[in-house]
Amino acid sequence: MVSNFMSIGVNRPGERKQKAAEAQQLNYFRGRVALCAILRALGMGQGDTVAIQAFTCVAVPEAILASGASPVYIDIGLNSVNMDADDLARKITSTTKAIVVQHTYGIPADMAPLLNVATLHGVPIIEDCCHTFSSTYEGQRVGSFGVASFYSYEWGKPIVAGIGGSAVADDPKVKRIMLETFGSYEAAPFVSELRNNVQYLAYRMFYQPRFYWPVRSLFRKLSKVSIFKGSYNPVDANSVPHDFSSRMLKSTERRLMGAVQLGEDFARLSELLAECYQQNLKSAAVRFLDIPRNSNATYVRFPFLSNDKGSVLEKARKNSVEIADWYNTPVHPLQEDEWHRVKYRRGWCPEAEKRTAEILTLPIHKLVNKRFLQKVLDCLS
Numbered sequence: 001m002v003s004n005f006m007s008i009g010v011n012r013p014g015e016r017k018q019k020a021a022e023a024q025q026l027n028y029f030r031g032r033v034a035l036c037a038i039l040r041a042l043g044m045g046q047g048d049t050v051a052i053q054a055f056t057c058v059a060v061p062e063a064i065l066a067s068g069a070s071p072v073y074i075d076i077g078l079n080s081v082n083m084d085a086d087d088l089a090r091k092i093t094s095t096t097k098a099i100v101v102q103h104t105y106g107i108p109a110d111m112a113p114l115l116n117v118a119t120l121h122g123v124p125i126i127e128d129c130c131h132t133f134s135s136t137y138e139g140q141r142v143g144s145f146g147v148a149s150f151y152s153y154e155w156g157k158p159i160v161a162g163i164g165g166s167a168v169a170d171d172p173k174v175k176r177i178m179l180e181t182f183g184s185y186e187a188a189p190f191v192s193e194l195r196n197n198v199q200y201l202a203y204r205m206f207y208q209p210r211f212y213w214p215v216r217s218l219f220r221k222l223s224k225v226s227i228f229k230g231s232y233n234p235v236d237a238n239s240v241p242h243d244f245s246s247r248m249l250k251s252t253e254r255r256l257m258g259a260v261q262l263g264e265d266f267a268r269l270s271e272l273l274a275e276c277y278q279q280n281l282k283s284a285a286v287r288f289l290d291i292p293r294n295s296n297a298t299y300v301r302f303p304f305l306s307n308d309k310g311s312v313l314e315k316a317r318k319n320s321v322e323i324a325d326w327y328n329t330p331v332h333p334l335q336e337d338e339w340h341r342v343k344y345r346r347g348w349c350p351e352a353e354k355r356t357a358e359i360l361t362l363p364i365h366k367l368v369n370k371r372f373l374q375k376v377l378d379c380l381s
């Protein structure tokens with residue numbers, strides 16, 4: 001069954017390239033499963049590599065490993081959280097079969113130089129739009145630059161509908177193969193539906209900025225005893241979890257159908273709050289990230305850089321202020337002793353490693369108010 005929920009990852013009328021009628025969103029168990037499906041359609045196999053940026057989520061290398069290929073890490077730019085085209089040009093080889101371009105926090109990657117490198121080497125680009133579906137670059141919506149794009153709907157993403165993800169293929173061949181193989185993806189087990197609903201309900205009831213720290217610690221405890229689904233389940237090419245052949249949970253799909261409005265509301269709130277954060281943080285000793293010229297970011301969280309990340313977080317935790325630390329490792333949430341699982345080594349991407357030590361993010365949430373802003377400023381002083 002193919003869902004016709006087509007408003008995500010589709011350009012607005014008048015925008016270049018994609019016409020709504022041609023876009024077809026395929027719904028998978030998670031965002032990483034959608035990425036893996038795209039990679040499978042591109043024909044990944046043993047010895048193939050996929051270029052991704054360091055300063056990413058473990059879901060991305062996990063999907064690459066599940067497809068049979070291996071990740072190669074590209075550094076991010078100076079004062080940026082997105083892929084650096086020069087480092088891509090240095091590291092791209094004849095084994096590189098795809099490039100995953102991530103629009104981190106909703107900041108569009110600088111597409112022009114990345115597209116140049118990709119075109120020169122004839123390597124397809126896949127866009128990771130898990131943090132945004134509405135940011136634009138040169139007036140064109142993210143998700144419409146590559147052969148395909150993928151999305152996620154779990155906690156912490158712009159549209160929250162539960163565990164789940166989707167893919168939109170733009171390239172006719174990739175699209176055809178994905179449609180042909182979609183039928184082989186199975187329904188997830190019923191117990192997953194239950195868990196998904198409990199988790200979603202808990203999210204709706206408890207997620208607000210002042211509950212951030214206690215809920216986070218509770219979530220981590222529950223993930224350990226596997227009541228909740230955490231974001232980390234290690235994969236290797238010899239034992240691909242069943243998740244990677246499952247389609248989206250019915251409960252997530254149902255909620256997603258009604259989520260178009262939610263997405264638009266979120267984009268508007270994000271624009272408003274980003275402006276407000278920027279104004280209010282000007283006086284604090286923090287730096288902002290560059291965004292490419294002629295681009296517009298719909299932030300999933302508002303990021304800034306501090307030379308004092310550790311003590312800011314300590315104050316935030318003490319005062320129960322939602323200032324988040326991700327990504328605090330180049331492959332979040334893996335700590336150094338686990339990096340080998342996803343084939344990352346210290347020193348490979350110095351900028352990404354540096355950013356993990358200085359990045360902080362603020363929530364895009366309707367309960368953000370003056371009092372919250374004051375508390376944030378107190379943590380920064």
Ligand SMILES: *Cc1c(COP(=O)(O)O)cnc(C)c1O
Nearest residue numbers: 030031032057059130152164165
């Ligand atoms: C959340 C996320 C994913 C994948 O999400 P899942 O649905 O958990 O598989 C991929 N990339 C980025 C950058 C993400 O934040």
